[in-house]
Amino acid sequence: QVQLVESGGGVVQPGTSLRLSCAASGFTFSTYNMHWVRQAPGKGLEWVAIIWFEGSNKYYADSVEGRFTISRDNSKSTLYLQMNSLRAEDTAVYYCARAPGNQYSSSWAVDSWGQGTLVTVSS
Amino acid sequence: QSALTQPRSVSGSPGQSVTISCTGSSSDVGAYKYVSWYQQHPGKAPKVMIHDVSERPSGVPDRFSGSKSGNTASLTISGLQAEDEADYYCCSYAGRYTVIFGGGTKLTVL
Numbered sequence: 001q002v003q004l005v006e007s008g009g010g011v012v013q014p015g016t017s018l019r020l021s022c023a024a025s026g027f028t029f030s031t032y033n034m035h036w037v038r039q040a041p042g043k044g045l046e047w048v049a050i051i052w053f054e055g056s057n058k059y060y061a062d063s064v065e066g067r068f069t070i071s072r073d074n075s076k077s078t079l080y081l082q083m084n085s086l087r088a089e090d091t092a093v094y095y096c097a098r099a100p101g102n103q104y105s106s107s108w109a110v111d112s113w114g115q116g117t118l119v120t121v122s123s
Numbered sequence: 124q125s126a127l128t129q130p131r132s133v134s135g136s137p138g139q140s141v142t143i144s145c146t147g148s149s150s151d152v153g154a155y156k157y158v159s160w161y162q163q164h165p166g167k168a169p170k171v172m173i174h175d176v177s178e179r180p181s182g183v184p185d186r187f188s189g190s191k192s193g194n195t196a197s198l199t200i201s202g203l204q205a206e207d208e209a210d211y212y213c214c215s216y217a218g219r220y221t222v223i224f225g226g227g228t229k230l231t232v233l
Contacts, residue, residue: 035222037224044126044212044224044225044226044227045161045163045169045212045214045224045227046224047214047221047222047223047224050220050222057220059219059220059221060221061221095168095169100174105157108155108157108159108214108215108216108222109157109159109171109174109175109214110159110161110169110171110214111171111174111180113168113169113170114168115168116168
């Protein structure tokens with residue numbers, strides 16, 4: 001079955017960087033678009049970024065544009081999120097999430113979620 | 124872009140029906156058929172309940188249904204059961220290759 005396992009979270013100071021990873025298994029990773037979605041403690045879900053199945057197209061929420069970079073290594077079935085210039089408001093559980101497909105029409109929902117990794121930005 | 128608007132809470136008794144609304148704009152919910160709904164139990168990852176406005180993934184009970192009228196999407200849960208108590212989030216494509224979520228609704232089964 002589909003498994004998404006995030007790692008790399010932790011406590012960091014404002015202004016520093018962190019890279020999250022998501023190891024995928026149970027499906028052909030290279031044929032699916034992938035998202036990162038986050039959830040601040042006690043708050044709602046917030047979409048962060050999407051990357052196309054072959055890695056050619058990447059799109060971001062305004063709140064992270066220019067600071068975060070989504071990438072993937074299809075040979076390792078792994079999704080990444082490089083987070084720079086971290087702020088207190090970036091504190092959240094970060095979920096790796098699979099879109100239903102790799103076409104435009106099947107990109108804008110999530111059909112599988114990881115369990116999330118907590119990032120805390122605090123001095 | 125602001126989050127889609129959902130009621131903070133709804134409630135119903137077992138066996139009853141409840142509807143959760145999700146109001147956006149002509150730039151998101153009203154413009155596209157890409158509305159989805161997610162159920163999240165405390166401490167758990169979300170689970171998709173509806174995609175493409177009204178499509179139900181395999182394994183999701185047919186008690187869950189989705190619809191859309193203008194800029195407002197709705198999730199209806201009929202025959203409420205205790206295990207339906209959770210947070211529910213709507214989600215929509217918002218153009219320019221971006222996605223927007225609603226603020227979430229807490230469903231209480233009385």
